[in-house]
Amino acid sequence: MINSLNIMLPEIFLSLSIFSILLIGVFKKKSFNLIFNLTSLIIIFTILIILTGSNNVERIFLDSFIRDSFSNYFKILILLSSLFVLNSSKNFIIDNKLDKFEYPIIILLSILGMFFMVSANDLILFYLGLELQSLSLYILASIDRDNLRSTESGIKYFVLSALSSGLLLYGCSLLYGFTGSTNFELIANQLYKENIGAVFAMVFILVGLAFKVSAVPFHMWTPDVYEGAPTSITSYFAVVPKVAGLALLIKFMFVPFSNILLEWQTIIIFISIASMILGAVAAMTQKNFKRLLAYSSIGHIGYALAGVATGAITGYQSAIVYISIYVIMNIGAFSCLYLLKKDGKYKENISDLSGISKKHPLLAISLLVILFSLAGVPPLGGFFAKFYVFVAVLEKQMYALAIIGLLTTVMSAFYYLKIIKTIYFDDSSITFESTKNRTAQASVFASCIILSTFFLYPSFLNNLVNKLFVG
Amino acid sequence: MNFPILSTLIFLPLISSFFILLTKEKSSNISSIYISLFSSVATFFLSLFLWYSLDVKSSAFQFVEEKSWINNFIKFKLGVDGISILFIVLTTLITPICIISCINSVKVRVKEFLIAILILETFMIGVFCSLDLVIFYLFFEAGLIPMFLIIGVWGGPRRVYSAFKFFLFTLLGSVLMLVAIIVIYWLTGTTDITQIYEIKIPKEYQNILWLAFLSSFAVKMPMWPVHTWLPDAHVEAPTAGSVILAAILLKMAGYGFLRFSIPMFPVASEYFTPLIYILSIIAIIYTSLVALMQEDMKKLIAYSSVAHMGYVTLGIFTLTKQGIEGSIYQMISHGLISAALFLCVGVVYDRLHSRMISTYGGLVNYIPKYSFLFLIFALAALGLPGTSGFLGEFLVLTGTFQKSYLAAMFATFGVVLGAAYMLWLTKRIIFGVTNNSEIKKLNDVNKSEITMLVTLAFLILFFGLYPLPLMETFNVSVNSLIDNYETALISN
Numbered sequence: 001m002i003n004s005l006n007i008m009l010p011e012i013f014l015s016l017s018i019f020s021i022l023l024i025g026v027f028k029k030k031s032f033n034l035i036f037n038l039t040s041l042i043i044i045f046t047i048l049i050i051l052t053g054s055n056n057v058e059r060i061f062l063d064s065f066i067r068d069s070f071s072n073y074f075k076i077l078i079l080l081s082s083l084f085v086l087n088s089s090k091n092f093i094i095d096n097k098l099d100k101f102e103y104p105i106i107i108l109l110s111i112l113g114m115f116f117m118v119s120a121n122d123l124i125l126f127y128l129g130l131e132l133q134s135l136s137l138y139i140l141a142s143i144d145r146d147n148l149r150s151t152e153s154g155i156k157y158f159v160l161s162a163l164s165s166g167l168l169l170y171g172c173s174l175l176y177g178f179t180g181s182t183n184f185e186l187i188a189n190q191l192y193k194e195n196i197g198a199v200f201a202m203v204f205i206l207v208g209l210a211f212k213v214s215a216v217p218f219h220m221w222t223p224d225v226y227e228g229a230p231t232s233i234t235s236y237f238a239v240v241p242k243v244a245g246l247a248l249l250i251k252f253m254f255v256p257f258s259n260i261l262l263e264w265q266t267i268i269i270f271i272s273i274a275s276m277i278l279g280a281v282a283a284m285t286q287k288n289f290k291r292l293l294a295y296s297s298i299g300h301i302g303y304a305l306a307g308v309a310t311g312a313i314t315g316y317q318s319a320i321v322y323i324s325i326y327v328i329m330n331i332g333a334f335s336c337l338y339l340l341k342k343d344g345k346y347k348e349n350i351s352d353l354s355g356i357s358k359k360h361p362l363l364a365i366s367l368l369v370i371l372f373s374l375a376g377v378p379p380l381g382g383f384f385a386k387f388y389v390f391v392a393v394l395e396k397q398m399y400a401l402a403i404i405g406l407l408t409t410v411m412s413a414f415y416y417l418k419i420i421k422t423i424y425f426d427d428s429s430i431t432f433e434s435t436k437n438r439t440a441q442a443s444v445f446a447s448c449i450i451l452s453t454f455f456l457y458p459s460f461l462n463n464l465v466n467k468l469f470v471g
Numbered sequence: 472m473n474f475p476i477l478s479t480l481i482f483l484p485l486i487s488s489f490f491i492l493l494t495k496e497k498s499s500n501i502s503s504i505y506i507s508l509f510s511s512v513a514t515f516f517l518s519l520f521l522w523y524s525l526d527v528k529s530s531a532f533q534f535v536e537e538k539s540w541i542n543n544f545i546k547f548k549l550g551v552d553g554i555s556i557l558f559i560v561l562t563t564l565i566t567p568i569c570i571i572s573c574i575n576s577v578k579v580r581v582k583e584f585l586i587a588i589l590i591l592e593t594f595m596i597g598v599f600c601s602l603d604l605v606i607f608y609l610f611f612e613a614g615l616i617p618m619f620l621i622i623g624v625w626g627g628p629r630r631v632y633s634a635f636k637f638f639l640f641t642l643l644g645s646v647l648m649l650v651a652i653i654v655i656y657w658l659t660g661t662t663d664i665t666q667i668y669e670i671k672i673p674k675e676y677q678n679i680l681w682l683a684f685l686s687s688f689a690v691k692m693p694m695w696p697v698h699t700w701l702p703d704a705h706v707e708a709p710t711a712g713s714v715i716l717a718a719i720l721l722k723m724a725g726y727g728f729l730r731f732s733i734p735m736f737p738v739a740s741e742y743f744t745p746l747i748y749i750l751s752i753i754a755i756i757y758t759s760l761v762a763l764m765q766e767d768m769k770k771l772i773a774y775s776s777v778a779h780m781g782y783v784t785l786g787i788f789t790l791t792k793q794g795i796e797g798s799i800y801q802m803i804s805h806g807l808i809s810a811a812l813f814l815c816v817g818v819v820y821d822r823l824h825s826r827m828i829s830t831y832g833g834l835v836n837y838i839p840k841y842s843f844l845f846l847i848f849a850l851a852a853l854g855l856p857g858t859s860g861f862l863g864e865f866l867v868l869t870g871t872f873q874k875s876y877l878a879a880m881f882a883t884f885g886v887v888l889g890a891a892y893m894l895w896l897t898k899r900i901i902f903g904v905t906n907n908s909e910i911k912k913l914n915d916v917n918k919s920e921i922t923m924l925v926t927l928a929f930l931i932l933f934f935g936l937y938p939l940p941l942m943e944t945f946n947v948s949v950n951s952l953i954d955n956y957e958t959a960l961i962s963n
Contacts, residue, residue, distance in 0.1 A: 357624075361583075372616055377612060377613070377615060377616060377642075378608065378609040378610075378612045378613050379609050379610075379613045383609075383612075387605075387649075390649070390650070390653055391653050391656070394650065394653045394654055394657055395657055397657075399650070399654075402650055402653075403647070403650060406646035406647070406649060406650060407643075407646065409642075409646060410639060410642050410643045410646055413638070413639065413642055414635070414639060417619070417634075417635060417638060417639075420619075420623075421623060421631055421634075421635070424620060424623060424624050425623045425624060425630065425631050425634070455609070458540065458541050459540070459541045459542045459544075462541070462542060463542065466542075
């Protein structure tokens, strides 16, 4: 038993570290910097623990917790993206007086929740992980508690998310009632399309998960929360929970619901098309960069779900590749926001970007790469993400989905071009402070380099992802 | 030969653009211009060497490079044959000319402009070299980014509108091609075109796939009725942008028809021939009439480009030897002539900042050298025998007569209209009365301008009088294209 605890060494290490730095934070005054640095260290250590551990499939706690290459991949993705999001936003946090010691700790707690989500093989453990994550996110959304909009976004998120968690929980209990088990694999054996009650439960679970990844029609919270929450939190919201949510969605499709493919496929196709269209149309008129990114993230989730909708392993793989590249693009885009500082305030309107290509050529070219990549124009990384998804979709001969998806790509190209137009074609209005925000610059640089050189070795991610579904 | 000459050709401009990025000059841009000029001339000579060492007696792809790229799926495959080599040489010839032209015409952000041109050159050469559908698509689409910036940053007053229109039209056309490419992959199990040529795509899929490819090529060509982005883009683009757009980007579509549509979908190509005839003839006659009425020189030349491209599509889909050879000849010669005409407009635009025909008049009295060169290009554009423009149109019409008298009759009518608008344009700006006092103070063409224009004039006359070097190059490849097409039709 003790030996098998090795399997959840990352989780154990993470929990113990969270408690110890919590103690430091409580007893030491002004400990934000120390805790922040420790958090980064903990994240790096956890990555190392996962990397040095084995990738073999192992289960413990009556098969409710599973460790395999699938969960390890997502854990590393979650940790890496959190590391970049946290470090690039450090200056922003300090400048906006959000430097409370709880901030990084709550982030770590949410990461712990996501770990259980991606490793769960059981409805109860999965729900616990999801709630740990959600509760941390509610606090994060309203962490700027003296700011009206931040608290508003926190409340909004809490009310809507609690509702969706309720639906999810209802779905879980229904599923338990109709299949007699909470274990994913046992559920899979019991779940046939004749089992109407269980199919019904599947719909509830899908609704809850669609809410977590902010897919249409459960996206309403996204723009408000993205705009209201401080940028550092928004960038976290836009990246990390999406990864965990998608991982969970794929896991549900792959394990417990694998026998009722036709039933859930229709729903996912609808959600995917609706998300792509709404993401493309609604973003066109946005003036706030964060709000625009919210709608664009809805669209991007639509593309990832198109991969899931195929119901084939190649489709899941393409969705995972998609979300990985999405993470890189979004980290870059948000890190650019941390560089738009003027008189101690961070600008977040698109019009503030006008003409920055003259005074900040490097920032402008980075945004150019990131935005064209988000639009999916070759030869940048974003194109390959979409390409793999559509290859998988067309393999299943879902022509309508592919064509709608590509047409929305053109529509969404319009608003990315509008930002590029503001940056390059318009006359300059604002000169931003040449900030010494090295970490944000490094994130932007890293993301641009990855996106623009992705075409040199485009099968890099595929090689990793191809191994996830073996066994 | 093991030396990867095609990759070198493709990536040489890209690498030199990095060097330009590294130069640190605030005021003058001499070293950026020298680096870009040097690299583009080097690329040109490399491509000439490639042309020289190409075995034109063989229709097979030569200098083939193959590298695994995406696992078991797509190979990075390059190669040239007698058709593509000419487009590569055209690209590498036009790029240094554009760089010379920007010495006079581009005043702001020269460094960025040169980088954009060089990156664009990389993508353009890539399009003509690629032997894999996905690689082709990648280069084809990637060219949008630098061109979008060239129009948008250095363009005229309505540049934003034009740049958006250009980008979105082209992107909309090409996404359907991407769907078709992926479908082809699932049908044949490969995206390598030499393998697809042999596997043969099932008949029931050909029509729909052909249409998907058409949607992309028709926008790029541009064919009527999706040509409307072209006049806007040309008018607002800076001189070098217009030159590249007219001389090379438009040729990608014609090349695409030859390389992809006809060999991969022979049955569909046969089936849709009437459609192409109708669209081409509308393009020839309608846009010629529109060109007649233009007040703006660049717009006039842009519409004449659409008409000339009408001959190209007409010639390609006659699927006769004369028709296809004529189209290729027409594309190469239009590449030279339209480039020269846009440069001529650029020369006077740099001096008077007006593209309106009414601004000019009687230029021959004040800038004779310029007027002489302009006259050569105008006559070449209307297809005067002895210039390269004549041969292309003549061969296309010969090919068309073999297939359809009616189509040929209408197309011939376009030749008359072409003469009408070009001669009238010449009459109004080169001859006629000078109303504008500023024209009297104009300087004649300077050294760099005369270098570019005389080079092009020489080539236009040379290939007009001695077409053999071009004809010999693509002869065998065209023959095998037609042979394969006919055997494919018979076997169906």
